Amino acid sequence: MNEPTDKQVLILGIGNILWADEGFGVRAVETLNQRYTFADNVTLMDGGTQGIYLVQHVQSADYLVVFDAIDYGLPPGTLKCIEDDAVPQFMGAKKMSLHQTGFQEVLAMAQLLGDYPERLLLVGVQPKELEDYGGSLRPVVRAQIEPAIEAALDWLGALGVVARPRATPLPEDARLTPPQIDLEPYERDRPPEEAAPRLGDARILARDDVRFDPKPVEFDGPRLSVCIDHRRDD
Numbered sequence: 001m002n003e004p005t006d007k008q009v010l011i012l013g014i015g016n017i018l019w020a021d022e023g024f025g026v027r028a029v030e031t032l033n034q035r036y037t038f039a040d041n042v043t044l045m046d047g048g049t050q051g052i053y054l055v056q057h058v059q060s061a062d063y064l065v066v067f068d069a070i071d072y073g074l075p076p077g078t079l080k081c082i083e084d085d086a087v088p089q090f091m092g093a094k095k096m097s098l099h100q101t102g103f104q105e106v107l108a109m110a111q112l113l114g115d116y117p118e119r120l121l122l123v124g125v126q127p128k129e130l131e132d133y134g135g136s137l138r139p140v141v142r143a144q145i146e147p148a149i150e151a152a153l154d155w156l157g158a159l160g161v162v163a164r165p166r167a168t169p170l171p172e173d174a175r176l177t178p179p180q181i182d183l184e185p186y187e188r189d190r191p192p193e194e195a196a197p198r199l200g201d202a203r204i205l206a207r208d209d210v211r212f213d214p215k216p217v218e219f220d221g222p223r224l225s226v227c228i229d230h231r232r233d234d
Helices: 018-034 049-061 086-089 098-112 145-158 182-189
Strands: 009-014 044-046 063-069 079-083 119-127
Touching: 009 018, 009 049, 009 145, 018 044, 018 063, 018 119, 018 145, 018 182, 044 049, 049 098, 063 145, 079 086, 079 145, 086 098, 086 119, 119 145
Parallel strands: 009 044, 009 063, 063 119
Antiparallel strands: 079 119
């Protein structure tokens, strides 16, 4: 292991936890944050699907690690790490959702502005299932969270970035995501399959008495009439 470094490090998980294996990146960085602590020069972040809004964070990083679900065209659950200049092409070559194209643009913008990470690591896993709204990671993908974290820590360790196991559990208010959508309660409390497609999930609705209903509302009031031809006098 190299000597400890004071380089600015960003460890980023991106993806959408609402679409099954699309949430791998977020779940990986969430687990990493729960189990390890780092020096003050290291930032762990749930980037979700923020896309271009992450550019300022990428610009400030000397070393960048990204966890994500990537379509490598490999068997489901395959873990593959990509480094440095090869990373951008994998973030958009076979995009699975808008966040990947968005993050490819983040990297391009950071480079254009002259603030690009010195070192870059993409820790990606091949998804098995994406078309499952409200679903969680499939077992073959979830099994790669630990190996993904180990791969990232090995890479960072070689650069002098030290991770220390937490002596005590991380308190809820220090987690990257609200406790209601932590991996375990998210999977445990998911509504039964027969309830899908859902018009609202009680775990994420602000109020229990609020229900999203897309049907048109009947209107009995006066109708508005607008003339778009200015030549008419009536």
